[in-house]
Amino acid sequence: MSSTGVQVIAVTSGKGGVGKTNTSINIAASLAKQGHKVMLMDADLGLANVDVNLGLQCSFNMAHVMSGEKTLSEIVLTGPFDMQVVPAASGIYEMAGLQNEQLQHLIQAFSEYNGKLDYLIIDTAAGISDNVLAFLNAAHQMIVIACDEPSSITDAYALIKVMSQRYGATRFHFLASMVKNEKEGRALYTKIERVVDHYLGATMLYLGSTPHDDQLRIANKQQKAVVQAAPMANSSRAYMQMAAIVERWEAPTGLSGQVEFFVDRLLQRKA
Numbered sequence: 001m002s003s004t005g006v007q008v009i010a011v012t013s014g015k016g017g018v019g020k021t022n023t024s025i026n027i028a029a030s031l032a033k034q035g036h037k038v039m040l041m042d043a044d045l046g047l048a049n050v051d052v053n054l055g056l057q058c059s060f061n062m063a064h065v066m067s068g069e070k071t072l073s074e075i076v077l078t079g080p081f082d083m084q085v086v087p088a089a090s091g092i093y094e095m096a097g098l099q100n101e102q103l104q105h106l107i108q109a110f111s112e113y114n115g116k117l118d119y120l121i122i123d124t125a126a127g128i129s130d131n132v133l134a135f136l137n138a139a140h141q142m143i144v145i146a147c148d149e150p151s152s153i154t155d156a157y158a159l160i161k162v163m164s165q166r167y168g169a170t171r172f173h174f175l176a177s178m179v180k181n182e183k184e185g186r187a188l189y190t191k192i193e194r195v196v197d198h199y200l201g202a203t204m205l206y207l208g209s210t211p212h213d214d215q216l217r218i219a220n221k222q223q224k225a226v227v228q229a230a231p232m233a234n235s236s237r238a239y240m241q242m243a244a245i246v247e248r249w250e251a252p253t254g255l256s257g258q259v260e261f262f263v264d265r266l267l268q269r270k271a
């Protein structure tokens with residue numbers, strides 16, 4: 001599995017509170033359950049919450065790696081099904097504003113992971129700040145989430161538009177969140193896909209939908225991934241189905257699959 005490179009997948013939405021963190025955690029956990037080596041990175045630098053959602057205690061985070069105080073292995077936490085969780089760099093607000101020394105530490109930190117990961121899943125912050133865009137630009141695949149509300153749809157479109165026009169992104173994956181049923185999910189996808197295709201000439205592929213699910217909320221209260229706490233819940237089944245689609249995505253090979261390449265792209269040293 002690790003003979004090919006690491007596939008970097010960023011989860012994003014434009015609008016806040018639509019299910020990015022739950023999606024990141026549960027797709028990561030589903031992939032880990034299937035035996036893949038998965039790292040989940042909390043890229044929400046302002047309001048980090050992956051660790052809280054998983055009930056993990058973290059004393060150190062990416063900021064300590066960037067300052068050279070800790071290595072990446074020293075700060076990663078173990079989540080469900082042995083997936084690795086990287087707590088957000090609290091106090092670091094601009095990836096673009098990092099000092100040279102911090103960059104070196106970041107690159108070194110990731111190079112120890114070359115060949116050891118199948119998936120790096122990135123849970124981004126809400127909005128379209130430069131930081132969010134930098135993480136999206138660094139990823140091989142983007143999962144854009146929207147629910148069936150006008151503000152969620154327009155914010156998702158705004159994000160897709162800026163990625164397409166500013167960064168030349170041509171392909172997105174779409175997840176319809178908190179829908180009544182699969183039909184509603186597909187209808188939402190079709191509505192957005194048509195606009196993305198027509199105005200931006202970009203491709204948007206359907207990843208799937210998650211239903212509104214009280215069991216997910218209960219799992220959140222228990223600080224657990226729903227796929228682990230309630231594997232038969234409707235949302236768990238949806239996440240596992242989506243992970244099965246993700247498994248069929250072609251893994252990157254060569255340079256683009258190396259973790260240093262991800263860091264390089266993150267810091268926009270390669271377009």
Ligand SMILES: Nc1ncnc2c1ncn2[C@@H]1O[C@H](COP(=O)(O)OP(=O)(O)OP(=O)(O)O)[C@@H](O)[C@H]1O
Binds near residue numbers: 020177178213
């Ligand atoms: N499928 C679902 N069914 C019911 N509730 C859900 C579902 N998905 C997410 N939620 C609820 O919506 C809220 C936001 O979820 P989550 O934290 O995953 O979103 P987010 O996009 O990461 O938010 P933020 O933008 O604040 O980071 C949480 O209270 C969560 O329990």
Ligand SMILES: [Mg+2]
Binds near residue numbers: 020021124
């Ligand atoms: Mg979140």
